[in-house]
Amino acid sequence: MVKLIIDGQHIEVEDGLTVLEAAKRYGIDIPTLCHDEGLSEYGACRICMVELKKGERSSLVASCCFPVRDGIEILTDSLRVQKARKMIIELMLASCPNSRTLQCLASKYGVTRVRFKSEDRGCLLCGLCVRMCEQQMKGGAIGFAGRGVGREVAMPFHHAPAECRECGACLYICPVCELPCCGPLQPGELCNSCFENIRIEPFPCRE
Amino acid sequence: MEELESTGIKAFVEDAVSRNEFDKSRIHAILQEVQERFNFLPEQALIDIASSLQMPLVDIYSVATFFKSYSMEPKGKHIVTVCMGTACHVRNSDGLLKEICRYLDVEPGGTTGDGLFTVESVNCLGACAIGPVIVVDGKYYGDMNAAKVNKVLQKYQKAASVDVAISKFRSPGDLEEYRIKIRELRYPDTVSVSLCSGTGCKASGSNEVYEALESELKRSGQSEKVMLRRTGCRGFCERGPLLVINPANVLYQKVRPEDVREIVKCTIQDGEIVERLLYEDPVVGGKVISEDEIRFYKKQDRKILGTNGDIDPLNIDDYIAIGGYRSLKKALLEFEPVQIIEEVERAGLRGRGGGGFPAAQKWKSCRAANSVDGVKYVLCNADEGDPGAFMDRSLLEGNPHSVLEGMIVGAKAIGANSGYIYVRNEYPLAVESVTRAIEDAEDKGLLGENILGSGFDFKVGVSRGGGAFVCGESTALMASIEGKIGEPREKYVHTAIKGLHVRPTNLNNVETWANVPLIINEGAEAYAKTGTKNSTGTKIFSLVGKINNTGLVEVPMGITLREIIFDIGGGIPNGKKFKAVQTGGPSGGCIPESLIDIAVDFDRLTEVGSMMGSGGMIVMDEDTCMVDVAKYFLNFLTDESCGKCTPCREGLKHMLEIVTDITEGNGSDEKLELLLELAEVVRDTSLCGLGQTAPNPVLSTIKYFEDEYREHIHEKKCRAGVCKALIEYSIDGEACTGCTRCARECPVFAISGDKKEPHEIDPAKCDKCGICYEVCEFGAVIRK
Numbered sequence: 002m003v004k005l006i007i008d009g010q011h012i013e014v015e016d017g018l019t020v021l022e023a024a025k026r027y028g029i030d031i032p033t034l035c036h037d038e039g040l041s042e043y044g045a046c047r048i049c050m051v052e053l054k055k056g057e058r059s060s061l062v063a064s065c066c067f068p069v070r071d072g073i074e075i076l077t078d079s080l081r082v083q084k085a086r087k088m089i090i091e092l093m094l095a096s097c098p099n100s101r102t103l104q105c106l107a108s109k110y111g112v113t114r115v116r117f118k119s120e121d122r123g124c125l126l127c128g129l130c131v132r133m134c135e136q137q138m139k140g141g142a143i144g145f146a147g148r149g150v151g152r153e154v155a156m157p158f159h160h161a162p163a164e165c166r167e168c169g170a171c172l173y174i175c176p177v178c179e180l181p182c183c184g185p186l187q188p189g190e191l192c193n194s195c196f197e198n199i200r201i202e203p204f205p206c207r208e
Numbered sequence: 209m210e211e212l213e214s215t216g217i218k219a220f221v222e223d224a225v226s227r228n229e230f231d232k233s234r235i236h237a238i239l240q241e242v243q244e245r246f247n248f249l250p251e252q253a254l255i256d257i258a259s260s261l262q263m264p265l266v267d268i269y270s271v272a273t274f275f276k277s278y279s280m281e282p283k284g285k286h287i288v289t290v291c292m293g294t295a296c297h298v299r300n301s302d303g304l305l306k307e308i309c310r311y312l313d314v315e316p317g318g319t320t321g322d323g324l325f326t327v328e329s330v331n332c333l334g335a336c337a338i339g340p341v342i343v344v345d346g347k348y349y350g351d352m353n354a355a356k357v358n359k360v361l362q363k364y365q366k367a368a369s370v371d372v373a374i375s376k377f378r379s380p381g382d383l384e385e386y387r388i389k390i391r392e393l394r395y396p397d398t399v400s401v402s403l404c405s406g407t408g409c410k411a412s413g414s415n416e417v418y419e420a421l422e423s424e425l426k427r428s429g430q431s432e433k434v435m436l437r438r439t440g441c442r443g444f445c446e447r448g449p450l451l452v453i454n455p456a457n458v459l460y461q462k463v464r465p466e467d468v469r470e471i472v473k474c475t476i477q478d479g480e481i482v483e484r485l486l487y488e489d490p491v492v493g494g495k496v497i498s499e500d501e502i503r504f505y506k507k508q509d510r511k512i513l514g515t516n517g518d519i520d521p522l523n524i525d526d527y528i529a530i531g532g533y534r535s536l537k538k539a540l541l542e543f544e545p546v547q548i549i550e551e552v553e554r555a556g557l558r559g560r561g562g563g564g565f566p567a568a569q570k571w572k573s574c575r576a577a578n579s580v581d582g583v584k585y586v587l588c589n590a591d592e593g594d595p596g597a598f599m600d601r602s603l604l605e606g607n608p609h610s611v612l613e614g615m616i617v618g619a620k621a622i623g624a625n626s627g628y629i630y631v632r633n634e635y636p637l638a639v640e641s642v643t644r645a646i647e648d649a650e651d652k653g654l655l656g657e658n659i660l661g662s663g664f665d666f667k668v669g670v671s672r673g674g675g676a677f678v679c680g681e682s683t684a685l686m687a688s689i690e691g692k693i694g695e696p697r698e699k700y701v702h703t704a705i706k707g708l709h710v711r712p713t714n715l716n717n718v719e720t721w722a723n724v725p726l727i728i729n730e731g732a733e734a735y736a737k738t739g740t741k742n743s744t745g746t747k748i749f750s751l752v753g754k755i756n757n758t759g760l761v762e763v764p765m766g767i768t769l770r771e772i773i774f775d776i777g778g779g780i781p782n783g784k785k786f787k788a789v790q791t792g793g794p795s796g797g798c799i800p801e802s803l804i805d806i807a808v809d810f811d812r813l814t815e816v817g818s819m820m821g822s823g824g825m826i827v828m829d830e831d832t833c834m835v836d837v838a839k840y841f842l843n844f845l846t847d848e849s850c851g852k853c854t855p856c857r858e859g860l861k862h863m864l865e866i867v868t869d870i871t872e873g874n875g876s877d878e879k880l881e882l883l884l885e886l887a888e889v890v891r892d893t894s895l896c897g898l899g900q901t902a903p904n905p906v907l908s909t910i911k912y913f914e915d916e917y918r919e920h921i922h923e924k925k926c927r928a929g930v931c932k933a934l935i936e937y938s939i940d941g942e943a944c945t946g947c948t949r950c951a952r953e954c955p956v957f958a959i960s961g962d963k964k965e966p967h968e969i970d971p972a973k974c975d976k977c978g979i980c981y982e983v984c985e986f987g988a989v990i991r992k
Contacts, residue, residue: 050893089889152850
């Protein structure tokens with residue numbers, strides 16, 4: 002067993018877990034996006050970053066990948082974490098303004114504006130669909146193509162390969178393909194405003 | 209017809225796959241063969257590969273689209289590659305690319321309508337000393353400008369095609385005996401002529417000089433008496449091709465084929481000096497005969513690079529003759545593995561690839577790590593992607609055996625029996641020389657099974673990367689060797705514990721490995737005498753950009769920047785003022801003039817907001833705009849980001865957007881604040897070293913040159929005259945003699961005027977390429 006401190010709570014979990022899993026056991030909420038219990042860890046969206054204290058100094062680590070270790074101290078909601086988390090949500094919103102999941106995260110964590118040039122690319126590149134296809138459906142039909150800002154989820158040469166059985170699992174797990182927000186949203190507008198106007202709590206987007 | 213094509217592809221693919229033993233992890237080798245054969249990757253080929261390797265097509269498609277060296281479209285007959293490295297950038301490679309595209313009427317990355325040319329850009333070719341550089345079908349052209357490049361391209365348009373070229377030892381006793389024999393054979397009184405054939409000298413025509421030398425020696429009947437050899441880079445690329453004649457120790461510079469007859473007659477036959485080919489010091493004046501008298505070399509301490517000039521990299525005997533593979537005796541037979549690690553630890557060797565991590569500490573944890581089946585790996589990182597750095601390339605090209613020797617010693621210390629050298633595909637010469645070195649070393653029993661009869665086995669393979677800067681990152685590099693896309697993963701469990709194929713793996717860079725034989729031979733104490741307390745030994749830098757003596761320099765750690773730039777580098781050309789020096793590549797920063805007296809070592813450079821990095825040192829003068837430099841690196845990094853994690857992919861994109869706005873006169877103080885806020889988050893939250901250090905060029909330029917940023921924002925002014933949106937060209941009627949040169953050279957016909965009358969620039973037509981400013985001999989073109 003490993004003993005560690007998360008947000009001041011002394012907790013004990015078995016070795017081999019990630020900080021995210023340990024936190025979950027003790028009801029400590031850490032937001033995630035590219036993580037799914039049934040899939041391999043990926044660590045790409047960086048929304049689950051938490052602060053790892055090292056004496057006077059500290060660093061941010063991805064809780065979905067960081068293994069628990071004896072004696073470590075983790076902060077899941079420090080100022081530094083909040084700042085990073087908000088910026089990451091803001092960055093993702095700039096490329097996927099219509100994702101309901103993102104809009105909910107924005108209202109939950111107090112992101113009230115997007116200061117970057119927005120462009121709806123309809124994909125967060127979280128890779129959930131790619132791992133779903135490969136690991137759960139044993140398909141291997143979709144993957145990443147290109148790199149950097151040009152990276153996209155694609156089928157080879159943009160048509161369905163023999164491996165694709167059209168099972169729809171990729172659509173099921175996608176945080177962007179879901180129905181858009183039902184509130185009175187203008188393009189580019191954030192949920193916070195519908196939160197203000199309609200006053201439904203706590204998640205305005207979920208029926 | 210189409211059917212024939214597809215059966216041709218099928219047959220070729222089947223061959224290629226079986227040549228690579230149906231090994232999925234050798235997907236790069238297979239794709240490279242297909243690309244070389246067909247000039248691109250046909251869809252059918254990928255489908256055939258997938259079916260013969262029995263893997264999903266999408267996995268191959270991902271790899272093929274991730275690495276820039278692969279093309280999914282057919283390419284032109286001639287490939288024109290324009291280097292966009294930092295050194296080339298500060299010498300206006302952007303303008304060059306634009307001019308090439310305009311001249312050929314093609315977009316960057318595209319192929320001309322007639323299928324004759326494909327124009328590509330590459331993030332650094334490692335020929336920084338002679339920048340801006342273009343490569344046409346493998347042939348390098350240095351010192352290009354918009355006016356010269358058209359002539360080069362015309363040559364290819366006219367010519368249909370242009371020729372482009374570029375007994376086992378069973379014990380240490382055997383090796384020593386062999387060494388004595390070669391020395392006896394070659395050293396007494398033989399005249400040796402060593403011609404530098406590094407990439408820089410090759411671009412300046414050393415191949416042609418070699419051919420001329422060969423035929424002249426034959427003609428004069430001296431081939432037997434003279435030992436002619438091509439060597440690796442001597443560092444002084446600016447003055448290439450370089451030729452050294454021994455034992456007289458004469459250095460000739462800028463040698464042309466026309467000079468060869470005179471050299472052979474005067475110097476080799478009669479022992480006289482050809483005065484006009486000697487180096488003349490531009491500052492002090494006076495001709496200099498030997499290399500060590502030249503100011504460029506005087507303050508250097510060429511422990512690692514020095515041997516480059518004495519050996520033919522393709523000849524293992526040369527390396528053995530100068531004492532090569534001596535350290536193996538100690539390391540394999542006299543030392544316990546732990547002793548080797550202790551020796552390296554006491555020597556204080558720190559990784560030369562970037563972060564300066566203590567090598568011995570890495571080796572220790574890899575040695576201690578458990579492997580499920582006992583397999584451990586030792587890797588050499590030769591994916592030198594930093595634009596403006598080419599020391600690893602020169603070492604591998606010029607002295608591959610020293611790197612191999614270091615790896616064997618390291619492998620013994622760690623307990624690894626196999627390894628890989630991961631080389632960029634942009635370095636074909638390095639691949640060639642290292643592949644040859646491995647074969648020769650295996651033949652001699654210095655690699656493979658039971659090395660020198662010690663009972664230790666070590667096998668090395670070469671793995672070629674494909675144009676992805678991020679593959680210099682350890683986990684991405686390992687993913688690439690495994691045949692996957694070069695995507696980093698979290699290193700919360702170190703690669704020394706779980707690396708390549710989930711086995712304990714030790715990765716060091718080329719220069720680090722080359723230092724190892726030196727430590728074992730000299731002993732830790734002697735080695736540590738050079739350098740500073742926490743940074744021992746020497747470091748090789750590529751000194752490039754706005755500096756008189758460009759090239760590779762090897763200096764003791766702790767030397768000041770001023771000594772490097774002004775004593776070795778000879779200062780800034782054309783009487784311009786020094787502004788900053790950029791070190792550490794895209795992860796580093798710009799160091800201003802006020803800090804020029806700092807000592808160069810790992811810790812001091814980090815303290816001032818830059819880093820050692822792999823050793824690029826790009827000098828900038830008053831004509832370099834610091835905001836533009838920040839933009840350049842952001843551009844580079846957004847292009848090279850793998851795209852996996854949000855902060856790096858999206859964050860850098862928006863940072864670039866903000867900086868671009870500033871250079872175009874659309875900046876604001878709020879935007880600058882946002883830029884700083886974003887930079888902090890990108891540094892804090894990115895997955896790998898690329899993203900974590902990516903904000904450094906921006907942060908360091910804001911830290912030291914904030915006034916330049918504010919000037920762009922408030923006054924809409926670029927004092928260096930680089931940011932095109934903020935400058936204008938005009939002609940001073942008084943100074944203009946009406947020579948018509950500018951009007952003739954202007955690519956967009958924006959200049960008009962009669963002969964011998966002052967000319968005028970039409971601002972509506974002018975695209976601010978700056979050719980007129982460059983070609984005017986009377987200083988009549990004004991840039992404001």
